Amino acid sequence: MSSGRLVVGLTGGIGTGKTTAAHMLGEHGAAVVDCDALGRLVIEPGQRAHDAVIARFGRGIVNSAGHIDRPSLAKLVFGKPDELAALNAISHPAIDAEIAAQIAAARADRIVVLDMAVLVETDLGKGQYQVVVVVEAPLDVRLRRLAGRGMNADDAKARMASQATDAVRRAVADFVIDNGGDIDHLRGQVDRLWQQLITWPNRKDRKAV
8 A cells, every 4th residue: 555545444234324424435535436336347348357257157147238137147146155156256356456456546645445345244355455444323223224225124134134243343343433313423423533534544553454
């Protein structure tokens, strides 16, 4: 990492408001990298993982426009650990390369935020961030938010069950944001977090994750 550039891994379970927190950090001046979007990018035609994914999973996942059909690919790996591991073995190095490119493209004095849902569940991005921020919210609040997006409670709970627990995330967190309140409550915490992040590179206890 270039001198002065701090890279933050931002994570949180579905419905916690992680992406909203990322947007607020972007408003403060952070360069935000949407790692979920990079996962979609790398399997597009001409991108890093496209050909290898087709070679592994077959032409049946390619739609009439020549793009990998993500729902078709998801069906092949859902509930199949070996198949999912095979997909991750192809896609994750490609995503890591994209993350590295975006970090390198940021000004050396900027804070870079990696908006990453699977920071704890995978090794994605490991070694590329120095600080971990976890966004949390109570279960009932998360369920209410997800219902507002049209997701029923059973599906929401199934998604949560497939992700890391709050305790597991807290174990790796340098900062925890409680997003159980309203948008102003979240903004206040993000504002305070930003003040801590902009002084973090000078801290003696700065660590590599």
